[in-house]
Amino acid sequence: MFFSLFSMIKILVFTLASVSTLFYLGRWFLHRTALIHLARKWAEWIEDRIHVHQQLTVPQFNPHGHPNLLFRKVQLYLHSLPSLQDSDFINLFSSHPNHILLHLDHHQLVRDSFLGASLTWTTGDRSFLLRIKKKDKRRILRPYLQHIHTVADDIDQRRKELHLCYMDSAGAASSRWRSTPFLHPSTFDTLVMDPDLKTRIKSDLDTFLKSEHYYHKLGRVWKRSYLLYGPSGTGKSSFIAAMANYLSFDVYDLNLSRVSDDSDLKMLLLQITPKSIVVVEDLDFFLSSASGTGPNSGVTVSGLLNFMDGISNSCSGDEKIMVFTVSNDRKEDLEPAMLRPGRIDVHIHFPLCDFNSFKSLASNYLGLKEHKLFPQVEEMFQSGATISPAEIGELMLVHRSSPSRALKSVITALQSSSSPAGKNLRSRSDESTSSSPLPPLPGSAERGGVGVGWKDTATAKEFRKLYGILRLRSSKKSGPYDQDSVL
Numbered sequence: 289m290f291f292s293l294f295s296m297i298k299i300l301v302f303t304l305a306s307v308s309t310l311f312y313l314g315r316w317f318l319h320r321t322a323l324i325h326l327a328r329k330w331a332e333w334i335e336d337r338i339h340v341h342q343q344l345t346v347p348q349f350n351p352h353g354h355p356n357l358l359f360r361k362v363q364l365y366l367h368s369l370p371s372l373q374d375s376d377f378i379n380l381f382s383s384h385p386n387h388i389l390l391h392l393d394h395h396q397l398v399r400d401s402f403l404g405a406s407l408t409w410t411t412g413d414r415s416f417l418l419r420i421k422k423k424d425k426r427r428i429l430r431p432y433l434q435h436i437h438t439v440a441d442d443i444d445q446r447r448k449e450l451h452l453c454y455m456d457s458a459g460a461a462s463s464r465w466r467s468t469p470f471l472h473p474s475t476f477d478t479l480v481m482d483p484d485l486k487t488r489i490k491s492d493l494d495t496f497l498k499s500e501h502y503y504h505k506l507g508r509v510w511k512r513s514y515l516l517y518g519p520s521g522t523g524k525s526s527f528i529a530a531m532a533n534y535l536s537f538d539v540y541d542l543n544l545s546r547v548s549d550d551s552d553l554k555m556l557l558l559q560i561t562p563k564s565i566v567v568v569e570d571l572d573f574f575l576s577s578a579s580g581t582g583p584n585s586g587v588t589v590s591g592l593l594n595f596m597d598g599i600s601n602s603c604s605g606d607e608k609i610m611v612f613t614v615s616n617d618r619k620e621d622l623e624p625a626m627l628r629p630g631r632i633d634v635h636i637h638f639p640l641c642d643f644n645s646f647k648s649l650a651s652n653y654l655g656l657k658e659h660k661l662f663p664q665v666e667e668m669f670q671s672g673a674t675i676s677p678a679e680i681g682e683l684m685l686v687h688r689s690s691p692s693r694a695l696k697s698v699i700t701a702l703q704s705s706s707s708p709a710g711k712n713l714r715s716r717s718d719e720s721t722s723s724s725p726l727p728p729l730p731g732s733a734e735r736g737g738v739g740v741g742w743k744d745t746a747t748a749k750e751f752r753k754l755y756g757i758l759r760l761r762s763s764k765k766s767g768p769y770d771q772d773s774v775l
């Protein structure tokens with residue numbers, strides 16, 4: 289009896305061991321061969337036959353031959369899916385030693401799931417095919433496409449290499465924009481400006497980024513315009529670079545003196561991609577030329593107003609920021625129509641240095657929080673001496689190995705700005721910084737191509753900078769941040 293029980297246990301153990309070994313070997317065999325893959329495909333094929341499906345195509349181009357934005361988003365989205373790695377054929381690319389990119393081959397299938405529904409994508413030559421169960425379509429299609437948008441935008445934002453786009457003077461408007469990597473290191477951290485103002489600007493930009501639905505609900509183009517005004521060397525261009533780095537937006541440097549006429553301007557605008565900052569520097573200089581008091585430009589004021597908020601803005605895609613700069617303190621000198629609410633949303637004043645901004649610059653450039661010469665510098669600012677952040681920055685940069693020497697050179701510069709001789713010279717500087725145009729330089733028309741060219745603007749700036757040390761005292765009639773529309 290005991291013997292037969294023992295042998296039964298032996299047989300049972302032996303059978304269990306054999307079954308589990310066979311099971312293990314079977315699994316190993318299936319995984320090592322294509323059989324598991326085939327089994328899965330059959331199961332999917334059977335499931336496909338049970339349900340009614342609907343197929344949706346996302347072509348690369350629309351019927352007019354223009355790129356279909358959704359195609360690119362789907363492409364980005366599919367390449368971010370973990371199931372991509374299960375595809376039968378994937379191309380591998382590398383543009384960096386430690387970075388390998390997987391790229392779907394044609395006619396590959398990628399599975400995805402969303403809100404409990406399973407979906408399949410097939411890659412075509414110039415399209416993507418989405419297969420979705422009819423019973424799920426009504427429930428998930430809209431949120432699924434929205435989800436694709438969000439994920440693709442997120443990827444775009446993270447991997448984006450910024451570009452500075454500038455204008456080529458030759459060729460058709462459609463191919464005039466040239467681009468180069470945008471590597472400007474300016475950030476809101478390195479920019480010296482009132483901390484409260486800085487926070488408000490950042491939150492304004494954040495709100496703008498999240499407001500697509502809000503703008504569209506109001507029937508408005510999703511764009512925001514800024515006017516930066518203040519004397520030369522106060523950080524307007526650095527602010528634009530900081531903005532671009534903060535938002536990860538490309539920068540389009542629109543040089544109005546290279547635009548032949550209003551329709552050329554419109555064509556250039558149509559080529560600007562979304563998520564860009566369009567920069568028009570020295571608006572006052574352009575306006576003086578457009579009104580006929582200065583050198584000519586082919587663009588009219590009404591052409592520029594249309595560019596700022598005209599219908600063509602909507603054709604070139606949403607999510608744009610426009611920045612206009614004026615190199616003096618008097619934005620009131622601008623065409624009133626230009627400043628009307630809704631055309632320029634935010635006005636930011638860039639003043640010359642005060643003692644607080646001097647201290648921030650000393651901390652950034654020299655690592656100084658306190659110094660025995662600080663009280664003397666403070667006294668000079670209180671007595672009305674003025675200097676631009678650019679000038680202080682240069683002096684500190686040159687003398688960075690000796691903070692005392694750097695501060696002494698700043699004091700000397702401040703002294704000369706408040707001396708009678710300095711004031712005399714400053715009045716000459718006022719002329720150069722005023723909104724009245726600078727006389728055209730000999731030969732400028734030929735150099736500039738259309739009207740008076742870029743080089744004239746550059747020379748005008750050099751002229752201003754010659755007297756840069758003796759600046760117009762910053763008038764603080766208005767607050768630094770005027771906002772025409774509600775945040």
Ligand SMILES: Nc1ncnc2c1ncn2[C@@H]1O[C@H](COP(=O)(O)OP(=O)(O)OP(=O)(O)O)[C@@H](O)[C@H]1O
Nearest residue numbers: 478479480520521522523524525526615677678681
């Ligand atoms: N507010 C600031 N904070 C930090 N650096 C500044 C500031 N303003 C000017 N600078 C420094 O001065 C230099 C010139 O500044 P920027 O070109 O931004 O002035 P701008 O206002 O655009 O002058 P312009 O009107 O002549 O074009 C930059 O290299 C920058 O480092």
Ligand SMILES: [Mg+2]
Nearest residue numbers: 524525526569
């Ligand atoms: Mg500038």
